[in-house]
Amino acid sequence: MSDNTEIKQHIAILQHLVHQKVSNLDLPEHPVRLYEPISYFMGIGGKRLRPVLALLSAELFGHEAAAAIPSALAVELFHNFTLLHDDIMDNAPLRRGKQTVHEKYDTNVAILSGDALMVLAYQQLLVAAPEQLPALLKEINKVALEVCEGQQYDMDFQGRERVTTEEYMRMIKLKTSVLLGAAMKMGAIQCGAQPTDQQHAYDFGLYTGLAFQVQDDLLDVFGDPEKFGKKPGGDILANKNTYLRVKAMEIADQTTRMALNSWYAAPDSEAKVLEVTHLFRSLGIRELAEKEMESLLQQAFEALDSIEGADKQAKAKLKAFAQYLIAREE
Amino acid sequence: MSDNTEIKQHIAILQHLVHQKVSNLDLPEHPVRLYEPISYFMGIGGKRLRPVLALLSAELFGHEAAAAIPSALAVELFHNFTLLHDDIMDNAPLRRGKQTVHEKYDTNVAILSGDALMVLAYQQLLVAAPEQLPALLKEINKVALEVCEGQQYDMDFQGRERVTTEEYMRMIKLKTSVLLGAAMKMGAIQCGAQPTDQQHAYDFGLYTGLAFQVQDDLLDVFGDPEKFGKKPGGDILANKNTYLRVKAMEIADQTTRMALNSWYAAPDSEAKVLEVTHLFRSLGIRELAEKEMESLLQQAFEALDSIEGADKQAKAKLKAFAQYLIAREE
Numbered sequence: 001m002s003d004n005t006e007i008k009q010h011i012a013i014l015q016h017l018v019h020q021k022v023s024n025l026d027l028p029e030h031p032v033r034l035y036e037p038i039s040y041f042m043g044i045g046g047k048r049l050r051p052v053l054a055l056l057s058a059e060l061f062g063h064e065a066a067a068a069i070p071s072a073l074a075v076e077l078f079h080n081f082t083l084l085h086d087d088i089m090d091n092a093p094l095r096r097g098k099q100t101v102h103e104k105y106d107t108n109v110a111i112l113s114g115d116a117l118m119v120l121a122y123q124q125l126l127v128a129a130p131e132q133l134p135a136l137l138k139e140i141n142k143v144a145l146e147v148c149e150g151q152q153y154d155m156d157f158q159g160r161e162r163v164t165t166e167e168y169m170r171m172i173k174l175k176t177s178v179l180l181g182a183a184m185k186m187g188a189i190q191c192g193a194q195p196t197d198q199q200h201a202y203d204f205g206l207y208t209g210l211a212f213q214v215q216d217d218l219l220d221v222f223g224d225p226e227k228f229g230k231k232p233g234g235d236i237l238a239n240k241n242t243y244l245r246v247k248a249m250e251i252a253d254q255t256t257r258m259a260l261n262s263w264y265a266a267p268d269s270e271a272k273v274l275e276v277t278h279l280f281r282s283l284g285i286r287e288l289a290e291k292e293m294e295s296l297l298q299q300a301f302e303a304l305d306s307i308e309g310a311d312k313q314a315k316a317k318l319k320a321f322a323q324y325l326i327a328r329e330e
Numbered sequence: 331m332s333d334n335t336e337i338k339q340h341i342a343i344l345q346h347l348v349h350q351k352v353s354n355l356d357l358p359e360h361p362v363r364l365y366e367p368i369s370y371f372m373g374i375g376g377k378r379l380r381p382v383l384a385l386l387s388a389e390l391f392g393h394e395a396a397a398a399i400p401s402a403l404a405v406e407l408f409h410n411f412t413l414l415h416d417d418i419m420d421n422a423p424l425r426r427g428k429q430t431v432h433e434k435y436d437t438n439v440a441i442l443s444g445d446a447l448m449v450l451a452y453q454q455l456l457v458a459a460p461e462q463l464p465a466l467l468k469e470i471n472k473v474a475l476e477v478c479e480g481q482q483y484d485m486d487f488q489g490r491e492r493v494t495t496e497e498y499m500r501m502i503k504l505k506t507s508v509l510l511g512a513a514m515k516m517g518a519i520q521c522g523a524q525p526t527d528q529q530h531a532y533d534f535g536l537y538t539g540l541a542f543q544v545q546d547d548l549l550d551v552f553g554d555p556e557k558f559g560k561k562p563g564g565d566i567l568a569n570k571n572t573y574l575r576v577k578a579m580e581i582a583d584q585t586t587r588m589a590l591n592s593w594y595a596a597p598d599s600e601a602k603v604l605e606v607t608h609l610f611r612s613l614g615i616r617e618l619a620e621k622e623m624e625s626l627l628q629q630a631f632e633a634l635d636s637i638e639g640a641d642k643q644a645k646a647k648l649k650a651f652a653q654y655l656i657a658r659e660e
Binding site: 152153155 | 358361363364410418419438439441442444445446448449450452453456461463464468471474475478479481482483485486510550590609623
């Protein structure tokens with residue numbers, strides 16, 4: 001309990017550091033419709049998990065958190081670029097309860113300011129030591145293409161009736177988890193960690209990201225609505241592929257699969273959410289997803305434990321951070 | 331005349347080299363709707379002017395053209411990324427006579443494959459020598475933001491009745507010319523040129539680019555339709571801000587300005603093109619634009635002449651290339 005408070009306080013300090021750096025980005029004023037949307041979107045906030053991971057990675061390798069600021073900002077700016085463009089593609093009106101950029105301005109503004117935001121991410125790398133630049137650039141390029149691939153697979157899957165669990169896991173790995181891996185790895189690179197340790201750090205981020213995504217899917221259906229802050233079943237109503245849905249389709253018999261398919265094809269209703277949830281329960285999907293999440297978290301911890309000579313306290317902090325992420329109810 | 335043939339042959343060889351490298355990019359196959367649109371768009375071709383400039387810059391500084399391949403490809407991929415996204419913003423159905431990506435696939439595919447194309451541009455930099463990476467990355471980041479700024483100013487101007495010549499020149503500088511400057515400069519960086527010479531090389535590209543754009547505006551109205559391959563006045567019918575239009579508005583008396591404005595506000599017709607062209611003629615706009623173009627080309631040549639110790643033959647080639655660009659009729 002006290003550990004949890006301590007890690008929460010530490011995370012809050014790191015989040016504040018990221019927040020300060022983001023606020024001080026010092027963007028040009030003109031053209032207004034290029035840079036104002038970027039300030040607006042970056043100001044909406046979010047939990048800054050990825051940059052915090054980069055900072056924790058610096059601590060893991062015995063440096064001050066601030067040593068990884070260039071990587072932290074690059075990853076956060078890149079993440080926001082992907083959100084900005086994803087919002088256009090998903091036709092999303094809101095992001096974190098605020099108007100999306102294409103809604104507040106227009107689609108052209110959102111495309112172009114998103115493009116500029118990606119450039120700003122690359123710009124941060126120039127703050128790092130020049131000898132680290134090749135490795136940092138290589139890593140962000142790799143993860144950037146993977147995130148694009150993940151987004152394309154996600155869009156491809158929307159038109160398909162059946163997605164395998166394997167395909168789904170690969171999609172969320174590319175779309176979201178690799179960036180958590182890259183945050184850890186880039187922090188490690190900036191602190192001169194050995195390649196094998198960079199890889200372990202990456203794997204910790206990657207598996208934590210995967211666990212986080214499965215938890216996200218779980219919360220949508222089984223989260224406490226009071227704590228979660230929204231009605232359950234949003235993903236069901238959006239006919240989204242989630243771990244729960246693809247796993248259910250994988251293990252269900254033909255009758256249940258047909259029932260699931262026909263509910264997913266049905267228009268929005270309270271019954272749709274209730275019936276799909278009921279089918280999930282009858283298949284024991286909640287338990288399977290929780291088991292999967294635990295297994296992913298275990299793999300994350302094993303990767304972390306493989307890093308020899310890393311700061312023990314920092315290791316404990318990272319584990320606590322991962323558990324805190326998974327245990328969240330919002 | 332023989333000089334012209336020689337430079338044309340040399341350019342053709344460099345274009346072929348770029349073409350080969352572009353064809354061998356070796357993109358992943360999956361996801362198909364991410365990478366296929368990139369191959370398609372890169373395959374449409376174009377004159378590859380920017381990468382050729384980077385290669386000529388390498389020759390200018392006494393290296394083989396191939397020394398600047400990473401810069402050449404980075405600039406060409408970046409250029410195509412901007413075209414791909416600009417086509418969405420401009421709602422353009424065709425690019426070089428072929429379907430644009432958002433027409434052939436859809437807008438989401440065009441947004442995302444454009445994003446990936448930008449990443450591929452950055453990826454090319456990793457082929458350069460690591461010690462050149464900081465300067466190359468800094469340059470491409472700078473020019474990338476400027477091109478975004480130029481595109482935003484262009485869109486801003488579309489909603490305005492009056493744009494000054496100064497504003498117009500700044501817009502085309504940002505939107506198109508800085509990338510020609512960057513192509514020259516990045517080639518120079520890769521060949522270890524001194525910073526002052528890098529700047530002169532940049533200026534040569536920049537002013538050549540500005541002259542090229544003014545020529546483009548001229549050709550639209552005064553080009554030989556048979557050689558130019560399209561009907562004159564496309565920019566007039568599209569109510570585009572061009573050097574001719576903004577200069578005419580600057581020097582015309584109030585009556586002529588009102589006449590121009592009312593013709594630009596009128597629906598498409600042959601009379602619209604004829605009358606606006608007539609007003610341009612009466613104001614001597616063609617001669618003013620030609621004078622401006624000559625002056626810009628002069629500035630380009632002066633920048634080139636300022637480079638001490640550069641290869642004389644390569645200087646002559648670059649001048650011939652610039653003149654060939656300006657003298658083109660298509």
